[in-house]
Amino acid sequence: MIGISNIIFLIVAAIGIGLFVWQIRKIRKNIQLGRDLELEDNPPERINKTLLVAFGQQKMFKRMLPAILHLFVYVGFLVINIEVLEIMIDGIFGTHRVLGFMGPVYDALMAVNEILAALVIIACAMFLWRRNVTKVPRLATGVEMRAWPKMDANVILITEIVLMFALFAFNISDLKLAELKGHELAGAFPVSSMFINAFGSDAGTLATIANVGWWIHIIGILAFMNYLPSSKHFHIIMAFPNVYFSKLAPKGKFMTNPAITHEIKAMLDPSYQPPAPEVDAEGNPVMQRFGAKDVEDLSWKQLMDSYTCTECGRCTSVCPANITGKLLSPRKIIMDTRDRMEEKGEHPAIFNPNHYKEMGVERVETTDEKTLLRGYITPEELWACTTCNACVESCPVNIDQLSTIMDLRRYLVLEESAAPASLNAMFTNIENNGAPWAFPASDRFNWADELYLPSKN
Amino acid sequence: MEENKKLIKVPTMAEMAANGQEPEVLFWVGCAGSFDDRYKRVTRAFVQILEHVGVKYAVLGTEESCTGDPAKRAGNEFLFQMQALTNIEVLNGYNIKTIVTACPHCFNTIKNEYPDLGGNYEVIHHSTFLQQLINEGRVKIQGGGEFKGKRITYHDSCYLGRANDIYEAPRDVLAALDADLVEMKRSRANGLCCGAGGAQMFKEAEPGRKEINIERTEEALATLGTEGVIATACPFCMVMMNDGVKNKEQEQNVKVFDIAELIAQAEGLTK
Numbered sequence: 001m002i003g004i005s006n007i008i009f010l011i012v013a014a015i016g017i018g019l020f021v022w023q024i025r026k027i028r029k030n031i032q033l034g035r036d037l038e039l040e041d042n043p044p045e046r047i048n049k050t051l052l053v054a055f056g057q058q059k060m061f062k063r064m065l066p067a068i069l070h071l072f073v074y075v076g077f078l079v080i081n082i083e084v085l086e087i088m089i090d091g092i093f094g095t096h097r098v099l100g101f102m103g104p105v106y107d108a109l110m111a112v113n114e115i116l117a118a119l120v121i122i123a124c125a126m127f128l129w130r131r132n133v134t135k136v137p138r139l140a141t142g143v144e145m146r147a148w149p150k151m152d153a154n155v156i157l158i159t160e161i162v163l164m165f166a167l168f169a170f171n172i173s174d175l176k177l178a179e180l181k182g183h184e185l186a187g188a189f190p191v192s193s194m195f196i197n198a199f200g201s202d203a204g205t206l207a208t209i210a211n212v213g214w215w216i217h218i219i220g221i222l223a224f225m226n227y228l229p230s231s232k233h234f235h236i237i238m239a240f241p242n243v244y245f246s247k248l249a250p251k252g253k254f255m256t257n258p259a260i261t262h263e264i265k266a267m268l269d270p271s272y273q274p275p276a277p278e279v280d281a282e283g284n285p286v287m288q289r290f291g292a293k294d295v296e297d298l299s300w301k302q303l304m305d306s307y308t309c310t311e312c313g314r315c316t317s318v319c320p321a322n323i324t325g326k327l328l329s330p331r332k333i334i335m336d337t338r339d340r341m342e343e344k345g346e347h348p349a350i351f352n353p354n355h356y357k358e359m360g361v362e363r364v365e366t367t368d369e370k371t372l373l374r375g376y377i378t379p380e381e382l383w384a385c386t387t388c389n390a391c392v393e394s395c396p397v398n399i400d401q402l403s404t405i406m407d408l409r410r411y412l413v414l415e416e417s418a419a420p421a422s423l424n425a426m427f428t429n430i431e432n433n434g435a436p437w438a439f440p441a442s443d444r445f446n447w448a449d450e451l452y453l454p455s456k457n
Numbered sequence: 458m459e460e461n462k463k464l465i466k467v468p469t470m471a472e473m474a475a476n477g478q479e480p481e482v483l484f485w486v487g488c489a490g491s492f493d494d495r496y497k498r499v500t501r502a503f504v505q506i507l508e509h510v511g512v513k514y515a516v517l518g519t520e521e522s523c524t525g526d527p528a529k530r531a532g533n534e535f536l537f538q539m540q541a542l543t544n545i546e547v548l549n550g551y552n553i554k555t556i557v558t559a560c561p562h563c564f565n566t567i568k569n570e571y572p573d574l575g576g577n578y579e580v581i582h583h584s585t586f587l588q589q590l591i592n593e594g595r596v597k598i599q600g601g602g603e604f605k606g607k608r609i610t611y612h613d614s615c616y617l618g619r620a621n622d623i624y625e626a627p628r629d630v631l632a633a634l635d636a637d638l639v640e641m642k643r644s645r646a647n648g649l650c651c652g653a654g655g656a657q658m659f660k661e662a663e664p665g666r667k668e669i670n671i672e673r674t675e676e677a678l679a680t681l682g683t684e685g686v687i688a689t690a691c692p693f694c695m696v697m698m699n700d701g702v703k704n705k706e707q708e709q710n711v712k713v714f715d716i717a718e719l720i721a722q723a724e725g726l727t728k
Contacts, residue, residue: 326662426528435492445516454726
């Protein structure tokens, strides 16, 4: 039977989903600010990687405890979605546990759901503990971990706990009501059946609790979905495409700029004909910046990286520069990119960019320039990088922090000639002597002088 | 004892080409291997091994030039490509097919970044090359040699390890020494950088609490205990670990050696 509550549900669901689609389009637009980049090669390897790293959580297991806790929440998220589907159908058509016809399959599904929901509550409680009580350093410290990122994490964890409790409230009262009416409720409920008397045995109260639990769960999910685009929790969606499009080449291979190749070839060989430059809609040649000064100089994949970041800080916690007290934090590079992109482009429902001077004296000496470089990320951070790839290796969702650092460095050197003096000296040495040190090229082979091998006889 | 040793005449590509010959491998020495006094000893040790096993090799000699790696990591793509295109012209001119090098930075650059610019070669790092020689029985090390039972810890080079997933080759080489190999807590994919990559070798570190090489050396010293060897497979790592050991005043107890030096010494080639 379809009543007024079904219509209300339909309206709420439509608003929730509509708002979500609207936000997703904004984020899509932001990502499209980035430079074109072809990343369609080798689909089998990409699918394989996605299965292992995204679906299989492979890189999470470098750290056991958070990996197991996260696995509970992740599997819970995947499986409980099946119940959400049922809730949607029930809500629209006024049915009750519409998937109950599946019999033993439904029993198993509900039982697994209940156990996972309980594990999600335990995992989220432990995550809250790690963030707020034991204060795991990578989660609690760092210049980029300001009020909003910290609150964001707590909001997510508390919401997840509330959602799971709402689910239990619905199941417990539904189960008790069925018992009172003397009929069998479809499904098996190992957790709820332990607490079957938690809400007493008044049919009216139980019906209200079941109803409220149901509504909190579904409205909670819709609200949570709309919170995602403003939150680090967006990784639950972005992790999959981001891993799919991640770099397949060895980590040591850095991008080669073909525009520079043409310039050099023309320099070395006057007869060399470089290809015609790209032109825009009006036929004017597109002036490509070397390196990146702002978000539109980065590739769409680098922008997608920042929407995938969960701010877990694994990258920063293994960064040799950060470990030894330098300003560089790979996580900050990624978070800054997202904040700057949303400042410049579209922004989702809740928008709280990091600003580095608002908390008084600190080491991040940004300027008022409205660009990613200097406005958010300072040369001091960029020059601290050893390009060791520890951050890239550590990231559970295959973010390439190093590629962004390198593009910003390239801008400093190629467009501003703003390398540290000692590096400029190194460049000069390479130009003059073919070596980064000031040794004459004619001495290059002197190492071979008076070299002996013991005779075998 | 002059009569017990023979002078090595290191063959250059120019000579080989003039005689219409082609080497099995080109040994790319690299700038550190050519100019850095400490790393020249590694170059010499590796050549002694090549001569000892009778590999037909050659070097470019004075025709070699920087691969461009430090320029590229420092953001100077222009200078990198200048170097790369010039080197590729030389290498292709000699019809080079296989390159071996003792420098992970040269290795990474030639192997991964030269193909986009027209330089396609089989590039082998000396750790893999030595591993092959040991596996083929061409380097034997009777009874483990002078490092038998000694405590050795291997420091992973970022450009060999994470950058190119080569973790086992240097360890297999060290295993031939029959030494007491110990691993640092941060090793293989989790290895900590020595602090010199990304052109840091050529500049002062940014302001911070500590130098990265000190952090790494402390870890190595704690792993080794009172004495032993830190094994490296990269010229920059070698400089950084050596400086760290000196800073900690442990140079009497702890030595830093490249894996090629350890093999050459154990084979009795350096006497």
